[in-house]
Amino acid sequence: MKKWMITIAMLILAGIALFVFVSPLTSHKAVSQQDLSDTDFLDDKDSLLYLSTSADQDAFGGGKSYALFISQDGSLSSFKMKGLELGSAKIHGDSVMLEDKNTIFTIKNGLRSHKRAYQHTGDSAGFLQQTDGFYTLYNSGYDKKGDGYRSELYRQMDGEWKKDVIPYYIRASGFHDGAIYALVPTADEKGYQLLQIHADQKKLTYYTITKWQYREGASIESQLAVDDQAVYVMIRGQKASNLYQMVKINKKSGKVELHDIAKYKNDEQTIYSSMPFSFKNSFFSYEGYLYFIDGFGKVYKIDAKTGKSSIAFTLSPEKMKADFKEITRKGSSLYFFTYTYNQPAYIEQYSLKTGKKVKEKEIGKVKDVVTPKSHLKLYDFEVMKGF
Template identity: 25%
Template structure:
């Protein structure tokens, strides 16, 4: 081949390679532009109306502390397309939606989306516990495992604020909080003494820029060091309800339903579920302790990591397995979430091929009303062992 032909050939190859690189770069940039959201995007008046759900995902605290981790709020529209708002992640982070207002937590700030959209810088927090809303006081809040302190054995930080005032505050509870529930105007928390392991129920009022804590009772639980709460605290006018687990071995675990009577101040401990196989014990823990239970029409519902929904009748005390969600033993359960809302249970899961789906069951009929494939657009790193989906919120 002549020198001239070689030169022409090399030139053609370089042009083709440049074209391929340019096309891929253009395609990647275009895809990135489609999937990445800004604060200005989510501020638009009709943005939330077009979304059916929002997910929270983040790396673990260790990576976040090293500056190697990140988080994101993933919005899924009515057609199942996913887009993300990049965040400074919070381990076990979450969102909360109430009457067209969406609250999003970030390690260094909060976002409030809706009629009074704003964001506010906050002291840094990395270990989330739960986010929620108190309707009587119009307060969104987030709880954080801040850690040991010189003044208290342990302290839990709270961010809270009124959406109309557009101002959020920070306060502390001088206890280790194991579980959380809500009344209309206060939090109900299960705290644990880290010296003697005893559990106590306490109420937390978010007033005048600080948290006021009132102890209700110390629970008469045997061998408290063996117990863990694995559900939120649910409340009706008569009682508080929550689930605790007693892990005994890789093939044996017993769950109890704890019922605290608000009038008599007495505590009832009911045997709830027993696991007697390695598979049950390995997969039985809920995907999200904050959203594993629900009170609806005088029934207490609980969903475990196996997709089994149990129902307790608050009137006659009967317990039964009520329905089964989709469960794939080969799926990535770090990227699975459930949420009870509006008389339904919503379940986000993936299959062996890494495809994502949302299914919805009606709690009254037990029938599946919806199954939709989600176009996740590569937003979730499925092979990253330090990356978790930690909440799902249904918007519309």
């Protein structure tokens, strides 16, 4: 009798232990604006995903987006918003910025929202140290008055959001030391001009650093990476359709250099597969080097001075098969998020210095939000703190 009771007790304890261990990974909570207003909401969160439907979904009233907050224990909190194609979610310290087609949300010791003009396509977002606030940039479309194309910039200044208009279509953008850099078409649309936009001043000013003519058929394959000396962007098709090159533009002189980075087998499928899975985050500057991640998960390390490149490491081939993939850098680490429908999601942490995988984290219940019928696309990924 005693043995039987001991066995039952052990099974109960094992069940409790299993529940405690498993339940966080199977936990999902849909949160409201009231939940985000709690001053301790962000305390246990270590990463953030932004997913949205594309702009055409809004034409039928079905547009939606989600901010997915991942906790340290792997559990998930989802905040539903309206849609915004290519929208952003940004983190700075203990502050978060989210957005949808007509609202900007900021979270810091509570939630604040700012209603703004309708936007259908985002571009990039970031944080301005000089104004101690976020900025977010949109490709807003053609002016209703017929004055041409416009991109709209919203900046937090003195705690309030300020709107400015940049009369160009922005093909790629980047940020460094108080300035936004934007690659925009020339008037004849046969090249690009690089703008330096002084976003840290109350009155927005910008000027052209240089103009660069590209070969017909060449394509921009990344956002801009910027350091103290130059602005960089990845292109394909300038010399050959199967060759990726880095364009380096000197900030002061406007001198343009092209450096060969990666060459692939010259067939249509290989060229298509080589395209970066993340236009927004696949190319960045870190400690005198540029890093470029291609569609095969190869991480190229490029010397910023010489343009010489080598493959530093390769992301997990198994994880590269996932339906959703996104990357982000924080400090000396590269974080790689993957999710396949109806399966657990994962975040892998890689060291940029050694190329080795440091950690892997499993996230449960993404499938509660992201399904084949949800039409959601992954547009941004941020890490709040190490895990």
